[in-house]
Amino acid sequence: MKYLSILLTILLLGTTVTTFAQNQRDTLRPNKERREKPEGTKSNLMDSLNLSREQKKQMAEISKKFREDMKLLQEDNSGNRREKMEKLKEVSQQYKDKARSILDSTQYQQFSESLREKMQDRLKERRGKNKS
Secondary structure, rough: OHHHHHHHHHHHHHHHHHHHHHHHHHHHOOOOHHOOOOOOOHHHHHHHHOOOOHHHHHHHHHHHHHHHHHHHHHHOOOOOOOHHHHHHHHHHHHHHHHHHHHHHHHHHHHHHHHHHHHHHHHHHHHHHHHHH
16 A cells, blocks of 8 residues: 555656646747748748849848857847847847848848838737736
8 A cells, every 4th residue: 555655646746747847848948930931031031022143142141140140149148238239239230231232222121121020020029928
């Protein structure tokens, strides 16, 4: 009888821990919706801009550098928050300036409008999460 109660306790503890771990994993995992590529993603944007081969190559290069720089800044824990925000703005502005030099005026207008919409969507998403 003693062994049975110990076995049941271990079994109950094991299922509780497993359930808790799954709940934690689900809350820490990014939304599955983000993994799907909605309309208006970078590849669709680049297609809609009607870029030449050279422009595509140049945009791919600056986009890659931008992502790398942003990742480094996000991982950097030195300095205060305000300094980090200033650096993020600076990197973002450099990206926009380089894109402006590659794209013609119509393409750049579409590009900047797409970036603006993307940022607005992210803000709405964040605000929606904060309310719940």
